[in-house]
Amino acid sequence: MNQPLTTPPPLVPTPPAISAWPDTETLYRRFDALVKQPMRPLRREALAKVMGYFDERCQGSRRLAEEAKRFIPGGIQHNLAFNHPFPLAIARAEGAHLTDVDGNQYIDFLQAGGPTLLGSNHPGVRDQVQRILAECGPVTGLLHEYEVKLAELVCQSVPGIDQVRLLGSGTEAAMAAVRLARAYTGRRWIIKIGGAYHGWSDQLVYGMRLPGTGRMEALGIPRGATAHTQESPPNDLEALRRRLQFNRLRGGTAAVLVEPFGPESGTRPVHPHFNREVRKLCDEFGALLIFDEVVTGFRAGMGGAQGYFKVLPDLTVLGKCLTGGYPMAGALGGKAEVMQLLVGGIGTSSKRAFVGGTLSANPLCCVAGYYALKEIQRLDAAGQAGRAGDRLRQGLEEIIQRRNLPYVAYNLGSIVHLQTSGVLLLDTGNPLKLLRVRNEAKARKHMMEEMGAAYTAHGLITLAGSRIYTSLADTDAVIDDALERFDRVFQLV
Numbered sequence: 001m002n003q004p005l006t007t008p009p010p011l012v013p014t015p016p017a018i019s020a021w022p023d024t025e026t027l028y029r030r031f032d033a034l035v036k037q038p039m040r041p042l043r044r045e046a047l048a049k050v051m052g053y054f055d056e057r058c059q060g061s062r063r064l065a066e067e068a069k070r071f072i073p074g075g076i077q078h079n080l081a082f083n084h085p086f087p088l089a090i091a092r093a094e095g096a097h098l099t100d101v102d103g104n105q106y107i108d109f110l111q112a113g114g115p116t117l118l119g120s121n122h123p124g125v126r127d128q129v130q131r132i133l134a135e136c137g138p139v140t141g142l143l144h145e146y147e148v149k150l151a152e153l154v155c156q157s158v159p160g161i162d163q164v165r166l167l168g169s170g171t172e173a174a175m176a177a178v179r180l181a182r183a184y185t186g187r188r189w190i191i192k193i194g195g196a197y198h199g200w201s202d203q204l205v206y207g208m209r210l211p212g213t214g215r216m217e218a219l220g221i222p223r224g225a226t227a228h229t230q231e232s233p234p235n236d237l238e239a240l241r242r243r244l245q246f247n248r249l250r251g252g253t254a255a256v257l258v259e260p261f262g263p264e265s266g267t268r269p270v271h272p273h274f275n276r277e278v279r280k281l282c283d284e285f286g287a288l289l290i291f292d293e294v295v296t297g298f299r300a301g302m303g304g305a306q307g308y309f310k311v312l313p314d315l316t317v318l319g320k321c322l323t324g325g326y327p328m329a330g331a332l333g334g335k336a337e338v339m340q341l342l343v344g345g346i347g348t349s350s351k352r353a354f355v356g357g358t359l360s361a362n363p364l365c366c367v368a369g370y371y372a373l374k375e376i377q378r379l380d381a382a383g384q385a386g387r388a389g390d391r392l393r394q395g396l397e398e399i400i401q402r403r404n405l406p407y408v409a410y411n412l413g414s415i416v417h418l419q420t421s422g423v424l425l426l427d428t429g430n431p432l433k434l435l436r437v438r439n440e441a442k443a444r445k446h447m448m449e450e451m452g453a454a455y456t457a458h459g460l461i462t463l464a465g466s467r468i469y470t471s472l473a474d475t476d477a478v479i480d481d482a483l484e485r486f487d488r489v490f491q492l493v
């Protein structure tokens with residue numbers, strides 16, 4: 001097989017989107033303390049008041065949610081849509097705010113799950129999209145100027161990317177990365193980190209959310225599809241080495257796939273040297289290193305997490321911010337030598353790993369991506385959003401301390417984690433522990449839903465009640481307003 005490429009090209013300097021990496025030793029001690037003590041949910045009479053908000057103020061959303069149930073399974077399609085007690089229907093989105101169909105306004109910390117780093121509906125992107133729509137409509141199936149411009153900008157910005165294929169979503173891009181790594185190395189085994197999310201392809205719905213859970217969510221996926229997927233616990237370099245050694249006796253590892261901030265967008269943050277050590281292990285064992293930068297791409301700075309950590313992966317999976325909230329949010333990039341195996345077109349006789357997509361690289365989304373990234377760069381959106389994240393986390397820490405709560409708030413730039421129930425932090429280190437925490441996980445998940453509902457009732461939309469994405473639109477005034485609202489929610493505990 002070909003050797004993985006180890007000579008690093010010069011790294012592009014990135015603005016400091018992450019002011020400081022959290023002290024992970026202290027954080028993990030606090031996580032441990034959080035999950036070892038009884039839950040601290042909302043007081044029951046306070047919860048009744050929270051639910052009253054939905055009854056009194058959200059009748060339009062409720063009606064639409066009921067209607068949705070007739071035509072859509074469970075009435076909900078987006079896995080990040082908060083559905084307790086029912087999903088809100090949003091009518092307007094602009095900058096840092098959302099307005100629902102009943103006219104209630106919210107601070108938007110979901111940011112569509114991460115892509116809208118510029119804030120919602122940024123005019124600098126929308127105007128360009130409208131121009132292209134008038135010129136050639138959304139799609140032609142042929143080459144377009146902005147397809148090349150977007151690809152060039154991505155290659156110039158992300159240190160580990162010489163060439164890029166634009167795809168439909170992060171899921172598609174992660175799927176392509178696995179296929180390409182196997183095609184390039186001639187090996188089968190893929191090691192991912194337990195708890196990480198890489199989309200919903202057959203081979204990667206494995207060990208999701210909680211480490212050690214393997215095929216727990218793999219309903220409908222044949223065993224064969226995950227037979228060569230393995231998980232290794234977060235931050236455990238020795239366990240990873242053992243896996244690589246074991247696989248060497250059975251044909252070798254094609255790739256190690258990581259979320260470079262840690263599983264679930266840094267819910268369990270990496271120790272600062274983890275990625276560098278994983279890089280070394282990959283080189284030692286001839287495996288490709290894949291960074292899934294679907295969340296960190298451009299949000300951690302124009303160079304992504306690889307620019308921040310100064311660690312070069314062989315392949316990079318992109319999504320979300322790549323197209324600034326427009327569709328076709330997926331791409332796979334990497335070293336030219338590896339990427340050559342993704343050559344497209346009907347005329348090619350090259351050996352290739354097949355990927356496709358009728359609407360991939362369409363002009364509408366390429367122009368959106370190009371101007372979104374240009375604006376992110378010009379306005380230092382990652383840096384600004386990161387500073388908003390710092391301000392929010394500092395304020396949350398002050399409230400948590402003042403109210404003597406066991407909750408943990410931390411941020412990796414514009415990705416802010418607010419752990420109140422600790423459901424994603426439960427210790428699932430071995431099968432016995434996993435069995436023991438199953439019921440507890442249910443109760444803690446419910447508490448997280450209640451907290452999420454309370455945030456919503458106080459005008460704050462979060463990601464599933466435990467994660468917050470900040471954006472360029474989050475001025476100091478927006479963050480201070482949010483902190484007052486969080487304080488009112490924590491008063492209910």
Ligand SMILES: Cc1ncc(COP(=O)(O)O)c(C=O)c1O
Nearest residue numbers: 169170171197198199294295319
């Ligand atoms: C790290 C990571 N990888 C992959 C994906 C899948 O991307 P998509 O939802 O665009 O398929 C996600 C989505 O949240 C993600 O967070």
